[in-house]
Amino acid sequence: MEVPIEITVNGRQVSKTIDPRTLLVQFLREALHLTGTHVGCDTAQCGACTVHMNGRAIKACSMLALQVQGSEITTIEGLTRDGELHPMQAAFRECHGLQCGFCTPGMVMAGVQILADNPKASEAEIREALDGNICRCTGYQNIVKSIQFCQSGAQPASV
C-alpha cells in the first residue's frame, strides 16, 4: 500500500506517494532524479550516500524515506547556490580532494557537517570525524586538506 510523503528537498517542497519500503537514497535518486547522492557499499559503511536531514548528516541508504517525513533534506545538488559552488565544493576542487569522484558527494556533505559542529577542528579531529566515509582511491590526504582549506576561509586560486 502506498503512503504519502511530504518533505523539502534542497528548498523545494516534494509531495508524493511511495511504497513504505522505499529507501531515502532510492527516493532521491529514482523518484526525484537527484543522482548526486551515490550508492556505494549499500550497507551504511562507506558514506557515499550522505545527505543532511535538518542540518544533520545521515546515511540515506540505511533509512526509509518515510523516516524523514516533514524534514528538510539537503543533497549535494542543494549545496550549490545560483551556480556558485559551496565553499566546501570549491575547496575540494582547489585541493584536488578527489580522484574517481565516487565518494566525493558524501565526503563534501560530511565535511560541511564536521565544520558546522566543530569550526576549529584539528587535523586529527577531521580524520576521526571522517570515520564513516570511505575513499578507495586512497585520497584521504587531499580530502583532509580540502576540509582544512575550507576551514581556513582562503579563496581558491583556480577558477
Add this chain to the structure above:
Amino acid sequence: MYAFEYQRPTSRDAATGAAAGDARYLAGGQSLVQAMRLRLSQSERLIDLGAIDELKAIGVDKNNAIRIGAMATHAAVAAHADVKRLAPALAELAGGIGDPMVRNMGTIGGSIANADPAACYPTAVLALGATIHTDGRTIAADDFFTGLYETELEPGELVTAVSFPSAQKAAYVKFKQQASRFALVGVFVAQTASGVRVAVTGAKSHVFRATPIEDALTKSFTPDAAKAVRMPTDDINADLHGSAEYRAAMISVMAARAVAAALSR
C-alpha cells in the same frame, strides 16, 4: 525487504496502541533497516517512533541521575551539557558509537532493545546499574539483557527511557574490529554506590559483568589490578577476528585502560 504496513504515531499511547499482533517498533533504524533489507527481519506492521517528541527528552532526575528518552540520538547524548557534566563516560561512549552519520540517527532505545552482542550502550546500562523504563514497568539493568539479540522486553512493550545513576568514576574503552568498527571487546568500568561494576560487550552472546575484575578492582582500583586478572574463556566468542583466549585477554587489557581513563578524569 518484505512488505509491511507503516505507521508513524505522534504519541507514546498511539504507538503502544498500534503494537498489537505482528508489529515492530522502528527507532533510528541503523540496525533494523539493514536487517529488513537482508530479509532477516519481517513483521506485518512497522511503527516508526521518529515523530514522538516526548521520547527524545534528556534530563536530570533527583540524585543527579541522567534520564535519557529512548529516542534520543547518540549525537544528542554525546553533546548534552548535563550528560557531559554528570556522566562524562556515558557522553564519550555515545560519541564513539559507529560514525557521525550513524550517531545522528541511532538511538539509545533502539540500541538496547536490539541487544547486539557487540553494541556499546549495553555496557553503560549494566555497569552503571541503569533502570530501563517501559510503557508498563521498570526493569533493572541486571535483568534486561538475556541472550543474543534477546531482552526481557515482552512483544509490544516499548522502552520509553533509561535512567543512569551517577557514578564516582567511570570510563568505557573499546577495541574496534577493524572492518566493522564494532567493539571486538569493549569494557565499561564504574565505581558506583553499590560497588565496582565492570560490563563487557563483544565477547559473549550478550553483555555481561566481569566479576573477577570487579573483585580485583574492589580491592585496588588500579589498571594493574585489572590487567592481572585472567578471565575464564567459558562461553567467550571465537571467530576469524579473534580466538576466545584472545578476547578473554583483551577484556583485562580494555578494563585496565578504562580504569586508567576513569582515574585520569
